[in-house]
Amino acid sequence: MKIGLIGDSLTEGRPGVSFVNILKENYPKITFDNLGKPGETVKSLHTRLTKIKLDYDLIFLWIGVNDVYSKLLRVQAQPVANNPEEFEEYYNKVLELVIASSKQVVTVSPAIVGETSQNEFNKEIKNLSSIIQSLSKNHVNVSFLDMHSVFEIHLSRVTSSDYISIKVMRVMLDVLFYKNPTSIDRLSKKRGLHFTLDGIHLNSTGAALVADEYSTMIDRLLFNDHKSIQ
Template sequence: MKDKRILFIGDSITEWGRFEDEENIGDNYVRMIRDYFAVHTPEQFPEIINRGIGGNRITDLANRWQDDVITHQPDLLSISIGVNDVWRQLDNPDMEQVYPDQYEEIYRTLIEKTQAETNAKIVLMEPTVIEEDVNSEGNQKLKPYVEIVNKIAQEYGLTVVPTYHAFIDYLTSERPLPLTTDGVHMNSTGNALMAKTWIEAVL
C-alpha cells in the first residue's frame, strides 16, 4: 500500500465510536483496516482519517464534502453511504427523502468534484444491510442503491467493495454469529466482515 493518506467517509457505520476515541478512528471496520496495515505493511503505514458521522445520507456528505474530503487531499478515498437514505424511508417517511435518482446524481457530482480537485483513488463501498433478513423491506429497497454504486464505479473506473453482497452471502449461509447489534449497526463480527471485504477488494 503506497497511499500515504486514506480517508473513510460515511454514516454511523463508519463513525462508530470515533468521537469517543482519542485517535478519532473508533471501534469499527476502519480500525480493523488500520490495524491490518500496522501488522502487514508497517513499513508503509498510512495515515488513516475517519470522517463518518451518524445519521448521514448522501445529501449530508455533499454539504460537508469540501471540508471533510477535499481539504484533506487524500491519496485514497473510501465512501460508504446509502443505508440512511433507505432507512429514513422506513422510520421517518414524512421527512424529505433521498430516492435513487437523487442519490445517483449527488454521488456522481461528488466523484467528479473529487477527481477534479484531488489525485485520490476512489473506492465505493456498497451499502450493507437493513435487518439480518435478506427479504426485509429495507434490504429490498437497498437494491437500487447498490446497483447505482456498481454502475457508477464501472462508468468511472473505480474500485467497488461488495459489502452488501458479502453480507447477503453470509446471511444465506450457515452463519454462526449475528453481524449487527440492531439490524444496521455492526457488532465486531460485522465489522470484521466489512474489513475483510474491503481489504480483499482494495489491496
C-alpha cells in the same frame, strides 16, 4: 500513505464495533482518516464535501444506508433522497468531488437494513447498490465494492431475527451503554443477530467482515496484490 474513509455512523464506528480500528491495527504504516458522520445521507454528504478539502492516495466512499434506514425513524437528522433518481443525482455529485480528491476511489454499496436479506428495505438497498455500481463504471480510477452482496452471502448461511432498531432513543442508548465489543456482541446475540448490533450497525463479526473486504481492496490498489482477489 493516506486513506480517507468517508461515510456515516458505520464508518465512524458508533454505535457498534469499529472496522476502522481493525484496519489501523493491520496497517500501522498507513494513516487512516475517519470521516464518518452519524446519520449522513447522500444529500447531507454532498453539502459536507463542498466545504472541506481532501487529498488522499485512496478514498473509500461508503454512503447510502441512511437514505433507506432513516425513513424508518421517527426523527430524520438529515435530508434523504426522495427516490432512486434523486439518489443517483446526488451520488454522482459526491463521486465527482471524491474523485477530484484522491488518486484512487472505492465506492462501497450500502450493506443491510435488517438481517433478513429479502425484506423490503434490503430490496431498496439492492437497487441503490446497482445505481452506485453503474456510476462507478464510468471512471477508470474507481473500483466498486458490493458490500450488500457480501452480507447477503453470509446471511444465507445463518438464521437471523428480523430485529431493526427504529427508535432514535434506543439507538442513542446503545451508543451510551454498549461501547466495548464484548457487551455489543452479547446484546447482538440477545436480539438474534449475527453481524450487527441492531440490524444496521456492526458487531465484532460484522466489523471483521467489513475490515477484511476493505483490506482486500487496499492490498490490490495500493500494493498490487492481485492474488487477494478471488
